[in-house]
Amino acid sequence: MDFNNKVVVITGASSGIGASAAVLFARQSAKVVLVGRNEENLNKVAAQCETARGIRPLVVRAELDTDADVEAIVSKAIEEFGAINVLVNNAGVGVCGSVLDGVGPYDKVMATNVRAVYLLTSLAAPHLIKTKGNIVNVSSVAAFKPIKDADYLPYCVSKAALDQFTKCVALEMAQHGVRVNSVNPGGTRTPFAENAGFTKAQVEELYKARDKNYPLGKMVESEEVADLIVYLASDRARSITGGVHVIDNGESLM
Numbered sequence: 001m002d003f004n005n006k007v008v009v010i011t012g013a014s015s016g017i018g019a020s021a022a023v024l025f026a027r028q029s030a031k032v033v034l035v036g037r038n039e040e041n042l043n044k045v046a047a048q049c050e051t052a053r054g055i056r057p058l059v060v061r062a063e064l065d066t067d068a069d070v071e072a073i074v075s076k077a078i079e080e081f082g083a084i085n086v087l088v089n090n091a092g093v094g095v096c097g098s099v100l101d102g103v104g105p106y107d108k109v110m111a112t113n114v115r116a117v118y119l120l121t122s123l124a125a126p127h128l129i130k131t132k133g134n135i136v137n138v139s140s141v142a143a144f145k146p147i148k149d150a151d152y153l154p155y156c157v158s159k160a161a162l163d164q165f166t167k168c169v170a171l172e173m174a175q176h177g178v179r180v181n182s183v184n185p186g187g188t189r190t191p192f193a194e195n196a197g198f199t200k201a202q203v204e205e206l207y208k209a210r211d212k213n214y215p216l217g218k219m220v221e222s223e224e225v226a227d228l229i230v231y232l233a234s235d236r237a238r239s240i241t242g243g244v245h246v247i248d249n250g251e252s253l254m
């Protein structure tokens, strides 16, 4: 897979799946635009990307819940590299909450996991049409399956909305030669659960149970999800659009 001279914008590139995907794209000679909030982590990932093929990435520090920051991602990418070939909407938060908690958790999770994706996609779309590029959205098995071991109601709702967004935009953009796909991981070893508010001890317990209970007896690694993202973004996947691609060790079969 060759991304020589291709510009790839990746949100949530400062951690977990997004960081792994950024490094993998950089190894295939892509010009990567790394989006996140934690500057120290972004710079670490940028250094790894640059080491791969000597191409300096663009780092954009952005709070995705702020429209002006989302607008700046596209304008800075175009200013630096002149085009966008691939958009990876990977950033996401896990927000827990029960239906008894009101709409606070819902508003919080929808702002990042859906609204920001909607806005960034709409701003990047004209550029993707010019390059006949493509989009990969990072969703979850939580889109079609309630998560038993965590109180993830708001998160599940946000990922279900994201999958429908993927399909609708795929249909709309097909006439322009732009593909849109979703990658739906199951439990993946990243800082995600801790960022969602679980303690280190809770995460250890959660991981132990997942390694034991998932049909293939293990969790997913972020590099494996990155492989699938890069494949879908490549020309090898030229006939694939509107797809929801599960990578979950069989979790969604349980």
Ligand SMILES: NC(=O)c1ccc[n+]([C@@H]2O[C@H](COP(=O)([O-])OP(=O)(O)OC[C@H]3O[C@@H](n4cnc5c(N)ncnc54)[C@H](OP(=O)(O)O)[C@@H]3O)[C@@H](O)[C@H]2O)c1
Binding pocket: 011, 012, 013, 014, 015, 016, 017, 018, 035, 036, 037, 038, 039, 041, 062, 063, 064, 065, 090, 091, 092, 093, 094, 112, 138, 139, 140, 141, 184, 185, 186, 187, 188, 189, 190, 191, 192, 193, 195
């Ligand atoms: N890990 C799993 O088990 C799992 C399973 C299924 C799906 N997923 C999905 O995979 C994607 C990546 O998650 P991960 O597991 O790699 O988790 P992670 O390590 O916590 O990474 C999340 C990334 O999203 C960024 N982010 C979150 N909210 C943001 C905001 N408001 N503005 C800007 N950036 C924001 C974070 O940036 P900073 O750190 O710089 O703040 C970070 O780079 C998410 O969409 C998640 O829902 C994860």
